[in-house]
Amino acid sequence: MDIRHIRYFLEITRQGSISKAAKVLQMTQPPLSASLKNLEDELGVRLLDRTARGITPTRAGRLLLEKGARLVDETEHLTQELMRQGQGLSGSLHLAVILPFAWAYLPRVLGRFREASPGTDISLTDVNPGNVIEQIRNGNLDVAIVATGSASRLQTMYQDDTRVELISKLGISPVLPTRFKDAPKTIPLQDLMGETWLLPMPSLRLPGMTEMLVDFWLAQGLPLPSIKPVTSLQTTLPLVAADLGISIMPPEIQQIARTTIVTRKIDPPIPPMEIAAVWSTAREPSEVATKFIEVLVGPRAART
Structure with missing residues (x-):
């Protein structure tokens, strides 16, 4: 079944006539009638009874009215969720923070990210500093925020498959x-x-x-x-x-x-300590990770 035909059927039943539904849908009546006929032919069942009082759903039509409304709602919700994921507005972010008391810097960053991506589920991990690069490399973490004496030195150490960007300094x-x-x-x-x-x-x-x-x-x-x-x-x-x-x-x-x-x-x-963002360059970051990197270091660094 074409979800578009189900939407048309639902509007016809809501309006009680094909002509009224066509006006609401901003289309002409013949293609709307053809859509309804195609749906009935595909299912092999009559969905609407046409009487002098207008159009009423048959028993099969009432079932489609009930189930189809939920299906359309779920489809629209899924479409919106996928679009939000594609825009980095929802999804999940696996973040590690190696900072002297993370609250000295992290709350401001997460506040800005929450405004940019309000639907994201954030997992915050406090990992052993010796393991954080390996976790980035194997994909267990999307981004790490670390405190180091020299971000440039760290970039030189892992330049083959890791990006290190200085984002702040911490007294x-x-x-x-x-x-x-x-x-x-x-x-x-x-x-x-x-x-x-x-x-x-x-x-x-x-x-x-x-x-x-x-x-x-x-x-x-x-x-x-x-x-x-x-x-x-x-x-x-x-x-x-x-x-x-x-x-x-x-x-x-x-x-x-x-x-x-x-x-x-x-x-x-x-x-001061140098606060740096670290992420893998061996794989394409997710849309959510890209959005977070943009909040941290700006759009250009997130895509280079």
């Missing part, structure tokens, strides 16, 4: 236990080098905060401090609050844990 500050609450607003870096630094485990696959700090310390001519690896920066707050070490995070963390930790500036300041 970071020392996070200290409350015994520093009376310390000056700016502390000399040298004064913190005797502390134990709680930092993520270094990763050869994704150079991040720890690698950046080591380069920074060496550039200042300082010996490396004691470093205690942690699984993620999110796990360090209780350790810092317990005076088991210090760390670095976006200064916004002070607003979340203002009674248990202290943030200060240091001299010389730590360079």
Whole structure:
């Protein structure tokens, strides 16, 4: 059955006559009559009785009226959904975020994306930094947002099948236990080098905060401090609050844990982390992923 013929049949029954239905459908009466006859011939059953009072559906016509209305509604819904998917307005997005406390940057991005693609189902994953590139390569993730010391260095490492685009920079500050609450607003870096630094485990696959700090310390001519690896920066707050070490995070963390930790500036300041979007160039990104990349870095980068 042609869904168009079913639509015509439904309109004829609604209007009670072929001539009225033709006016509503903005077509002439002969092709509408022909469409109804073709539908009845195809099904081998009469759908409408023509009486002096007008047109009324037969028993088969009443069944088509009930089932056909649902079929037309479902078809229209499917058509709209497919069109929205093609425009990147709905579907699913598998996103990973490797950030020092993702809420320092991610909420603004997701807010803009929700306006551009309100029907998208977003899956947010916190994966091990060492595995994020592999997850991008094998298609488990559409896009990753990572914090690194150098986006250009990361692009050089994975230039064969991965795109890395710098999208922002994120300032970071020392996070200290409350015994520093009376310390000056700016502390000399040298004064913190005797502390134990709680930092993520270094990763050869994704150079991040720890690698950046080591380069920074060496550039200042300082010996490396004691470093205690942690699984993620999110796990360090209780350790810092317990005076088991210090760390670095976006200064916004002070607003979340203002009674248990202290943030200060240091001299010389730590360079900001570079926030980069990462996606595969080995396959065509989905329409939804393309829309998200456009929100992050602009239309041109999403299609090159």
